Amino acid sequence: MARQVSPALRPHRVTAADVARKAGVSRSAVSRAFTEGAYLDKDKRAHILQVAAELGYRPNALAAGLQGRGRSNLVAIMTGDLVNHYDGEILARMIRQLTAIGKWSFVLSAGGEMPEADVTGVLGFPLDAMILRGGSVPDDVVAHCAKLKIPLIVSGRILEGPGIDSVCCDNARGAAMAVQGLIAKGRRRIAYLGGQADLTSDRERRKGFLDAVRAAGLEPAAQVDGDYSFEGGFAAARALLSSHPEIDGLFCANDAMALGAQAVATGELGRSVPENLSIIGFDDIAMARWPMIALSTIRNDMDMTVTQIMRLLTARLKDPEAPSQTIRTAPEFIARGTH
Numbered sequence: 001m002a003r004q005v006s007p008a009l010r011p012h013r014v015t016a017a018d019v020a021r022k023a024g025v026s027r028s029a030v031s032r033a034f035t036e037g038a039y040l041d042k043d044k045r046a047h048i049l050q051v052a053a054e055l056g057y058r059p060n061a062l063a064a065g066l067q068g069r070g071r072s073n074l075v076a077i078m079t080g081d082l083v084n085h086y087d088g089e090i091l092a093r094m095i096r097q098l099t100a101i102g103k104w105s106f107v108l109s110a111g112g113e114m115p116e117a118d119v120t121g122v123l124g125f126p127l128d129a130m131i132l133r134g135g136s137v138p139d140d141v142v143a144h145c146a147k148l149k150i151p152l153i154v155s156g157r158i159l160e161g162p163g164i165d166s167v168c169c170d171n172a173r174g175a176a177m178a179v180q181g182l183i184a185k186g187r188r189r190i191a192y193l194g195g196q197a198d199l200t201s202d203r204e205r206r207k208g209f210l211d212a213v214r215a216a217g218l219e220p221a222a223q224v225d226g227d228y229s230f231e232g233g234f235a236a237a238r239a240l241l242s243s244h245p246e247i248d249g250l251f252c253a254n255d256a257m258a259l260g261a262q263a264v265a266t267g268e269l270g271r272s273v274p275e276n277l278s279i280i281g282f283d284d285i286a287m288a289r290w291p292m293i294a295l296s297t298i299r300n301d302m303d304m305t306v307t308q309i310m311r312l313l314t315a316r317l318k319d320p321e322a323p324s325q326t327i328r329t330a331p332e333f334i335a336r337g338t339h
Contacts, residue, residue, distance in 0.1 A: 033048040033049055074104050076125070131154075153167070171204035254283050280298070295337075
């Protein structure tokens with residue numbers, strides 16, 4: 001049988017009333033002591049702050065923000081399952097930048113199916129905004145946010161609708177750059193290692209790949225799907241290169257899969273990279289820049305993306321009725337040692 005805890009033994013958060021009782025002042029005096037610019041005798045303020053420090057009291061910043069400015073400063077970030085290193089790196093940057101502009105973030109992983117209870121649960125908080133990072137955006141999230149007038153900033157895909165702003169790399173252009181880089185190295189039997197076919201990023205990168213290959217008068221040597229992970233890239237590349245040994249150029253829809261392809265090609269299949277097999281990834285994660293890896297890739301600039309997210313967020317909070325904005329960030333071909 002579960003042990004019942006007496007109400008008297010349960011943790012008690014120190015309140016302004018507790019501080020007021022011990023300091024021998026009113027609750028309004030405690031409030032003024034913690035309000036910048038509020039009038040209060042200097043000695044009384046010092047006494048109240050000392051008592052508050054002894055008790056471990058801090059004002060409820062959420063309540064104070066809502067009462068004073070009508071803002072909670074809470075921003076929810078809904079992200080993928082973080083198997084993609086890019087999502088993990090950009091998430092860390094977003095959290096730092098939100099903190100820098102005085103916002104508190106909390107993260108909800110939307111990997112796989114997201115129960116509706118989780119969606120409605122997070123929307124029960126008084127959010128200033130929600131950032132939807134990559135992956136498939138559940139329709140119920142969009143619908144709930146629209147009803148509650150919660151601004152949405154979407155990163156990694158374009159989503160249309162009032163109060164929704166989007167930031168997304170020009171994926172098709174980036175894929176075309178990769179194909180052009182492979183062709184410039186004399187590659188003619190070029191294959192595509194895709195991610196999840198139902199995601200916007202893969203659809204756009206695949207289309208950019210196919211259009212660029214055919215514009216060069218070629219046909220793709222093969223197409224195969226992974227899952228955006230290192231392990232998925234490793235397994236897919238093993239099957240692809242074993243069944244199509246003629247492939248001399250491989251464009252991967254993200255860096256994690258490209259690293260898996262590089263590992264299986266050189267470690268198991270005896271392919272020499274880049275001498276007889278060129279590999280190009282997409283994103284430019286930190287690991288791609290390691291000297292022993294030196295992955296050629298398409299840079300999906302994280303700092304540029306986060307800067308645009310913060311700009312759109314600030315503008316949306318300033319003018320909730322402003323027209324929606326869509327930003328396409330420019331990709332960049334980064335030539336290293338694998339192509």
